[in-house]
Amino acid sequence: MTATEHGPALPDGLRDRVLAASLRARAAGRPEPAAPEISPAEAFARAADAFYGMLGVLQPEDWRRPALRGLDVQGLVGHLTGVEEDTHRCLSGDPQVAEASHVESTQPAAERQAGHSPDETRVEWRRAADRTLELVHAAGDPGTELAVHGMRLPLGTLLVVRAFELWIHDNDIRQAAGLPPAVPDPSTLSLMTEAAAQVLPRAAERRGLRDPTSVHLVLTGPGGGTWDIPIGDSAAAPARVGIVADAVGFCQLVANRTTPDRLDLHISGDPDRAALVLAAAPTLALD
Amino acid sequence: MLATCSRADDLISGRFGVEPCLVPGNRSSVHHVGGTDALLAARLAAGDHDALAEVFDRMAPVVYSGALSVLGHHATAQDVVQDVFVELWSHPGRYDPEAGPLRAYLTMQARHRAVDVVRSELRRAARQERSSRLELGQPDPTPWEQVMASQAAAAVRAAVETLPESQRRIVELAYYRGLTCREAAKAAGIPEGTAKSRLRLALAKLETVLDRQLLESP
Numbered sequence: 001m002t003a004t005e006h007g008p009a010l011p012d013g014l015r016d017r018v019l020a021a022s023l024r025a026r027a028a029g030r031p032e033p034a035a036p037e038i039s040p041a042e043a044f045a046r047a048a049d050a051f052y053g054m055l056g057v058l059q060p061e062d063w064r065r066p067a068l069r070g071l072d073v074q075g076l077v078g079h080l081t082g083v084e085e086d087t088h089r090c091l092s093g094d095p096q097v098a099e100a101s102h103v104e105s106t107q108p109a110a111e112r113q114a115g116h117s118p119d120e121t122r123v124e125w126r127r128a129a130d131r132t133l134e135l136v137h138a139a140g141d142p143g144t145e146l147a148v149h150g151m152r153l154p155l156g157t158l159l160v161v162r163a164f165e166l167w168i169h170d171n172d173i174r175q176a177a178g179l180p181p182a183v184p185d186p187s188t189l190s191l192m193t194e195a196a197a198q199v200l201p202r203a204a205e206r207r208g209l210r211d212p213t214s215v216h217l218v219l220t221g222p223g224g225g226t227w228d229i230p231i232g233d234s235a236a237a238p239a240r241v242g243i244v245a246d247a248v249g250f251c252q253l254v255a256n257r258t259t260p261d262r263l264d265l266h267i268s269g270d271p272d273r274a275a276l277v278l279a280a281a282p283t284l285a286l287d
Numbered sequence: 288m289l290a291t292c293s294r295a296d297d298l299i300s301g302r303f304g305v306e307p308c309l310v311p312g313n314r315s316s317v318h319h320v321g322g323t324d325a326l327l328a329a330r331l332a333a334g335d336h337d338a339l340a341e342v343f344d345r346m347a348p349v350v351y352s353g354a355l356s357v358l359g360h361h362a363t364a365q366d367v368v369q370d371v372f373v374e375l376w377s378h379p380g381r382y383d384p385e386a387g388p389l390r391a392y393l394t395m396q397a398r399h400r401a402v403d404v405v406r407s408e409l410r411r412a413a414r415q416e417r418s419s420r421l422e423l424g425q426p427d428p429t430p431w432e433q434v435m436a437s438q439a440a441a442a443v444r445a446a447v448e449t450l451p452e453s454q455r456r457i458v459e460l461a462y463y464r465g466l467t468c469r470e471a472a473k474a475a476g477i478p479e480g481t482a483k484s485r486l487r488l489a490l491a492k493l494e495t496v497l498d499r500q501l502l503e504s505p
Contacts, residue, residue, distance in 0.1 A: 008352050011365060015343060018369045019336070022376040028336035032379055216337065220329035226336075242337070244330060266326060 029226045035186035040159035041136050043188040047163035048129040050182065051080075051170045055122045062177040063118040069103070069287055071110055073173050077121050078113035080169060082106025084128035087162065090148035091135040091155075098147035102286045105149070132162075149286065157198075160191045165286060167192070168255045183248055189223025193247050196254040197227040199284055200277070203254075204231045207280035212238035213273055219247040231277065241277060242268035253278070256285035324389040331379035339376050346390050347372070353394040357401035367404065371396045446496040454489035457482050 026032060038046075055077065067076040083106050089097045097105065113121045142156030153161070163184075171181045184192065197217055204213075215229040224247035230238065244266035245253075252258040260278040267274045330338035347368060354367035371393055375382065382392050447458055460471035461482075472482035 008348060008355065010347055010351055011361065014351075014365055014368065015340075015347070017365075018343060018347070018372045019340060021369055022339055022373050023336065025373050025377045027334075029334045031334050032332055032377070216335075218330050218333050218335040218338075220326075220333050224333040226330075226334040244326070244335075 029228075031190070031223075031225045035190045035223055038187040038191070040142055040156040040163070040191060041133065043163040043191050044136070044159040044166075045133060046185065046188050047166040047170075048126075048133075050184075051166045052122070052126050052129070054170055054173065054179070054182070055118075055125075057179075058118070058173070058177055060118060062173075063121075065176040067176040068169070068172050073176055074113045074116070074118060074121050075110040076169060076172060077125050078110035079103075079106045080166070081113075081121075081125045081128045082109030083162070083165070084125070084132050085109060086148055087132050087158075088128070088135055090146050090158075091132070091139055095147070097149065098152075099150055100148070102149040157195065160195045161286075163188060164192050164195065164251070164255065168252075168257060171257070184223070186222035189247060189251070190225070192251050193219050193223055193225060196251050196281075197225075197229060199254065200229050200281060201231050203283040204277060204280040206283045207276075209276055209280055211273065212236045213277065214238040214240045215277055216240065216242040216268075217250075218242070218244040219250050220244065221247045223247045239273055240269050241274045242266075243274055243277065250281075254281050254285065256282035256287075323384070325384035327389060328379055328382055328384050331376065336376075339372065342375070342389065342393075343372055346393050349390060350393045350397045353397040354401045357398055358404060363404060364401070367397055367400045370400055446493050449496055450489050450492060454485050454492070457485045458489045458493075461486060 058073065063074040064072050067073045071079060083102070086097045086100060086105055116124070136155065136159065139155055142154060142159075144155045146153065146155055146158055148158065151158070151161070167182065167184050167188075173179075174181055183189070197219075200215065200217070210232045212233050213231040215227075215231055217227045217229055219225055232238070245263055249258060249263045253260065253263060260275065265278070327338055327342055331342070350371055351364055351368050354364040354371075355361065358364050358367070374396065375393065382389060386392070447455060450458065456475055457471055460474050461468060468482055468486065469479050471486075472479040475482060477485075
């Protein structure tokens with residue numbers, strides 16, 4: 001029996017029995033309710049539709065507002081047209097885009113918007129996004145390895161990264177125009193949180209975090225989930241760090257759109273190690 | 288197409304199929320896990336099995352106590368504890384932190400489940416009673432069955448005492464003296480239809496009273 005403070009002693013073995021039975025009923029890590037599964041192509045299509053719809057409600061003066069990296073809203077949409085064009089080249093097998101800079105390679109597309117009307121910019125971006133989807137459907141296998149902007153990743157993952165990017169820039173423009181932030185639907189967000197969790201070891205490595213750490217990452221809210229992520233050298237016994245954060249907030253952190261001190265985080269384990277992991281999270285963010 | 292993004296109002300307000308997210312504010316950087324029931328509920332929903340272990344360690348004793356107070360039987364109370372925690376893990380969204388503390392929710396779940404066990408046992412015992420009148424050589428009841436039968440009998444006797452005189456009389460005639468409804472009506476000097484009506488009302492009230500007694504038992 002186990003003596004306890006607030007009730008009778010629990011019979012030996014009851015805890016193990018209950019926890020084992022719970023795992024038989026529902027696997028650990030799976031959110032409940034789980035968001036309906038969608039394909040990466042569908043996630044990209046939804047993000048593109050949301051982005052295009054947002055552009056449609058902007059006022060003429062909004063297109064001139066500063067948005068990001070010295071670009072106004074129209075220039076930022078032009079940057080995204082450039083990203084689509086590089087994606088087309090990547091999907092067509094052009095090796096030139098494999099190591100191209102995400103910013104420099106798309107700068108000409110951003111700059112050429114200066115002589116265009118907002119409608120022209122909007123329609124040009126829509127056509128480019130639609131072309132991306134045509135090429136994706138033609139490519140078929142989401143496991144096809146691709147290389148673009150210094151990333152080497154399967155087509156499916158690239159589409160999730162692209163959906164992620166569209167959502168982040170959607171909110172950049174909303175912020176510039178004084179609109180409230182948008183949140184992806186749970187199915188799309190679920191693919192994004194998965195990508196954010198998967199990218200954490202590489203981000204930590206890039207940041208030079210070598211100490212073996214087992215990160216128990218819990219992302220709450222629709223599209224969330226739980227992951228146990230090994231970081232650093234695997235030779236020694238890892239320190240365990242627990243991080244609980246809102247799923248949307250963590251995605252914003254990974255995208256370098258917020259900082260740990262602005263998130264409602266709940267940390268267990270070594271707080272210094274957790275701070276290093278969180279600082280590493282945005283390392284692979286693309287602008 | 289993005290079905291959730293068809294209206295300009297939604298676009299302007301940021302609604303994309305879900306409520307707008309919490310806009311990150313200036314909050315302190317590090318909090319320690321173990322906070323509110325809302326946080327535990329969110330972690331359970333996210334599939335954090337550590338959260339279930341935490342809830343179990345903090346609340347299982349009172350859940351067990353609640354089940355045991357209704358059942359008076361350790362093994363069955365353990366089954367109820369398992370059911371309650373597996374249910375919480377399988378459907379964490381059924382707990383609403385706005386409605387009250389998690390401890391109270393789990394204790395109430397345990398009591399409800401324990402009452403269900405008792406009611407099920409009452410029905411089973413009644414069926415066995417009927418069949419034993421027809422058959423010989425029934426096996427002896429187990430200690431658990433004896434405990435349940437005596438508890439159930441005491442609970443029913445107490446509940447019958449709460450009925451109005453007219454209803455109590457017809458219940459006693461029909462159940463304690465084993466009369467048919469027609470015979471009970473004749474013995475009570477009332478029409479058979481009235482006897483049936485009183486019996487229905489009495490049974491409905493007994494069910495309510497029995498549930499309340501079991502749920503409120505210490």
